[in-house]
Amino acid sequence: SAQRIALVPGDGIGPEVTAQAVKACDAAAQRFGLDLVWEDYELGADYWRITGQVVPPDVEQELAKADAILFGAVGDPSVPPGVLERGLVIHLRTAFDQYVNLRPVKLLPGVPSPIGGLRPEQCDLVILRENTEGAYVGAGGFIHRGSPDEIATQESVNTRKGVERLIRHGFRLALTRRKHVTLVHKANILTYAGDLWQRTFEEVAAEYPEIAVDYVHVDAMCLYLVTQPERFDVVVTDNLFGDIITDLGAAVQGGLGLAASGNLNPTGSAPSMFEPVHGSAPDIAGRGWANPAGSILSAALMLEHLGHPEAARSLEDGVKAVLPRLGAMRGPEMGMSTEDFGDAVAAAISED
Amino acid sequence: SAQRIALVPGDGIGPEVTAQAVKACDAAAQRFGLDLVWEDYELGADYWRITGQVVPPDVEQELAKADAILFGAVGDPSVPPGVLERGLVIHLRTAFDQYVNLRPVKLLPGVPSPIGGLRPEQCDLVILRENTEGAYVGAGGFIHRGSPDEIATQESVNTRKGVERLIRHGFRLALTRRKHVTLVHKANILTYAGDLWQRTFEEVAAEYPEIAVDYVHVDAMCLYLVTQPERFDVVVTDNLFGDIITDLGAAVQGGLGLAASGNLNPTGSAPSMFEPVHGSAPDIAGRGWANPAGSILSAALMLEHLGHPEAARSLEDGVKAVLPRLGAMRGPEMGMSTEDFGDAVAAAISED
Numbered sequence: 112s113a114q115r116i117a118l119v120p121g122d123g124i125g126p127e128v129t130a131q132a133v134k135a136c137d138a139a140a141q142r143f144g145l146d147l148v149w150e151d152y153e154l155g156a157d158y159w160r161i162t163g164q165v166v167p168p169d170v171e172q173e174l175a176k177a178d179a180i181l182f183g184a185v186g187d188p189s190v191p192p193g194v195l196e197r198g199l200v201i202h203l204r205t206a207f208d209q210y211v212n213l214r215p216v217k218l219l220p221g222v223p224s225p226i227g228g229l230r231p232e233q234c235d236l237v238i239l240r241e242n243t244e245g246a247y248v249g250a251g252g253f254i255h256r257g258s259p260d261e262i263a264t265q266e267s268v269n270t271r272k273g274v275e276r277l278i279r280h281g282f283r284l285a286l287t288r289r290k291h292v293t294l295v296h297k298a299n300i301l302t303y304a305g306d307l308w309q310r311t312f313e314e315v316a317a318e319y320p321e322i323a324v325d326y327v328h329v330d331a332m333c334l335y336l337v338t339q340p341e342r343f344d345v346v347v348t349d350n351l352f353g354d355i356i357t358d359l360g361a362a363v364q365g366g367l368g369l370a371a372s373g374n375l376n377p378t379g380s381a382p383s384m385f386e387p388v389h390g391s392a393p394d395i396a397g398r399g400w401a402n403p404a405g406s407i408l409s410a411a412l413m414l415e416h417l418g419h420p421e422a423a424r425s426l427e428d429g430v431k432a433v434l435p436r437l438g439a440m441r442g443p444e445m446g447m448s449t450e451d452f453g454d455a456v457a458a459a460i461s462e463d
Numbered sequence: 464s465a466q467r468i469a470l471v472p473g474d475g476i477g478p479e480v481t482a483q484a485v486k487a488c489d490a491a492a493q494r495f496g497l498d499l500v501w502e503d504y505e506l507g508a509d510y511w512r513i514t515g516q517v518v519p520p521d522v523e524q525e526l527a528k529a530d531a532i533l534f535g536a537v538g539d540p541s542v543p544p545g546v547l548e549r550g551l552v553i554h555l556r557t558a559f560d561q562y563v564n565l566r567p568v569k570l571l572p573g574v575p576s577p578i579g580g581l582r583p584e585q586c587d588l589v590i591l592r593e594n595t596e597g598a599y600v601g602a603g604g605f606i607h608r609g610s611p612d613e614i615a616t617q618e619s620v621n622t623r624k625g626v627e628r629l630i631r632h633g634f635r636l637a638l639t640r641r642k643h644v645t646l647v648h649k650a651n652i653l654t655y656a657g658d659l660w661q662r663t664f665e666e667v668a669a670e671y672p673e674i675a676v677d678y679v680h681v682d683a684m685c686l687y688l689v690t691q692p693e694r695f696d697v698v699v700t701d702n703l704f705g706d707i708i709t710d711l712g713a714a715v716q717g718g719l720g721l722a723a724s725g726n727l728n729p730t731g732s733a734p735s736m737f738e739p740v741h742g743s744a745p746d747i748a749g750r751g752w753a754n755p756a757g758s759i760l761s762a763a764l765m766l767e768h769l770g771h772p773e774a775a776r777s778l779e780d781g782v783k784a785v786l787p788r789l790g791a792m793r794g795p796e797m798g799m800s801t802e803d804f805g806d807a808v809a810a811a812i813s814e815d
């Protein structure tokens with residue numbers, strides 16, 4: 112039966128890249144006999160300017176009924192920074208309880224990494240970022256704001272439930288991979304949050320004697336991601352550390368344009384949302400210079416999540432086939448427009 | 464007149480590397496006619512095990528009278544993680560109001576960076592990390608600890624005074640460099656702390672019309688540090704973000720073994736403390752495999768701080784002369800022992 116996918120292209124390069132992801136999904140649907148129905152939602156900067164709302168309640172209710180959400184990017188110079196990011200991306204992650212932010216860091220063959228000599232087999236990890244709490248809850252405030260005595264506080268809130276479900280997802284995933292889970296935190300300094308994360312990690316780990324575990328401080332993690340990414344298989348971490356190390360991971364795997372993510376609600380109580388790690392990049396919007404690989408690979412994660420692993424694989428294979436033809440990973444030097452890239456991937460999917 | 468330097472070698476490779484830094488300083492003292500007096504403090508793991516104290520009040524009072532502190536590293540598998548780091552390093556940074564943690568990220572000629580093709584002229588920035596507050600204050604706690612309803616909170620506390628003095632130091636430093644200051648934060652999410660940092664940054668920037676400024680989110684910063692380090696001159700940021708991006712910076716400039724830092728109290732109300740960014744590395748301690756460059760370059764920052772720029776330069780030049788002779792930046796492959804490295808640097812300083 113049909114699966115309904117809410118498409119939220121958003122701003123900047125969002126529409127260009129998601130259009131290629133849709134094309135790739137449709138090619139895979141054709142080939143593997145899937146029934147995907149797309150529903151467009153014009154959220155983002157224009158919508159906010161016209162309506163004064165980021166996601167009105169009725170739209171949110173419709174989105175909630177979708178089987179999945181394919182998201183492009185939001186953000187525009189005309190909108191105060193943070194309004195759309197918090198009101199849309201962060202809001203939906205939380206409202207739809209998408210507590211796992213899954214971000215593969217995988218160097219694909221033929222893609223140049225900034226790390227000299229890095230080979231694809233050395234860089235294949237998955238970072239699971241807690242996606243609903245931590246420093247992202249917006250807790251904090253000011254005392255004496257604007258005075259010389261001002262104090263601004265920002266609080267990270269971590270619940271046992273939130274930490275445990277993310278960590279459990281990591282262990283389940285590791286069973287299907289190289290059976291190694293690393294916890295990343297800064298437990299020697301963030302002694303309260305770090306203690307909860309470490310204690311929960313150890314308790315869950317005890318249930319999985321077949322899985323190897325270790326702990327790495329977030330500062331050391333940044334170093335290792337650059338010098339020894341082969342150390343990692345599945346990495347679990349909190350919302351803010353996950354934000355930071357996945358951008359670094361994107362750099363290591365060849366650039367933000369290639370990085371995919373899934374905001375997963377593993378319980379199915381609300382839809383999961385799939386989005387490239389990159390932003391709306393207004394500077395290059397509309398020129399055909401955006402790399403749609405991040406969006407297509409996010410759509411692959413979506414197809415996997417929707418129960419179509421072969422179709423998912425075909426998108427990944429399509430991207431892998433086309434990427435080595437690019438002159439650069441982004442911009443006019445790419446040597447192939449955003450749309451041509453999408454056409455080539457769709458053709459590869461259909462031909463196979 | 465004599466300047467008294469408190470030497471705290473600490474644990475693991477701390478004593479080996481600081482011994483080379485002392486040797487280099489003594490060579491420079493000889494050549495430039497400085498009068499440096501060293502006072503040894505045997506703090507660290509052994510001291511803690513024997514006395515049960517990390518820094519007893521009377522030792523702290525003696526340290527407070529020094530003109531500077533040269534610090535090695537602390538931490539040992541026999542001591543619960545965090546005890547020495549917090550009780551010694553973090554405690555002294557705060558107690559001596561060393562509010563600027565100055566960490567140059569400089570690729571020296573002849574040093575291989577993991578970033579393919581990176582040239583020294585593309586990587587010469589200074590990160591100033593706020594060193595007394597933020598997430599390092601230890602604020603937070605537990606609710607229902609150990610139960611399924613547990614909540615662990617961790618609070619970042621930022622004061623106008625603390626933020627402003629760090630930022631001001633950045634602008635003063637930028638005047639002596641390429642006149643560019645970048646603020647790194649996550650203001651779109653950490654809206655309270657980020658607002659204080661951004662507002663203070665803009666107010667101080669207004670006093671320096673000749674200095675170019677920009678703002679970069681911490682996640683993007685990690686990406687740029689790898690792909691475009693030439694974007695940066697002086698970077699100002701908070702304690703936790705500074706911890707993270709300076710380890711990444713150390714990786715980019717060729718490894719933790721080469722990274723230097725100064726914990727500065729610019730008012731002189733208490734001594735400043737100079738330490739390599741690396742830790743005690745118990746796994747390679749005592750084998751002559753540690754690279755003392757980080758410690759010697761930290762001593763160079765110390766000599767600069769003590770008013771001896773030429774002597775400081777001679778240490779940096781000495782390190783620059785010897786580094787290209789190494790087979791690797793660390794370990795047995797270095798091809799030169801820790802001590803031989805120190806001797807070679809001292810010889811270079813004396814000969815010049």
Ligand SMILES: CC(C)[C@H](C(=O)O)[C@@H](O)C(=O)O
Nearest residue numbers: 196197200201354651652682
């Ligand atoms: C846009 C921003 C709010 C978001 C985040 O911080 O999570 C982005 O950086 C990401 O990683 O998805």
Ligand SMILES: CC(C)[C@H](C(=O)O)[C@@H](O)C(=O)O
Nearest residue numbers: 299300330548549552553706
């Ligand atoms: C040892 C640790 C407490 C310390 C810190 O977090 O500041 C270290 O990582 C550093 O960067 O100096």
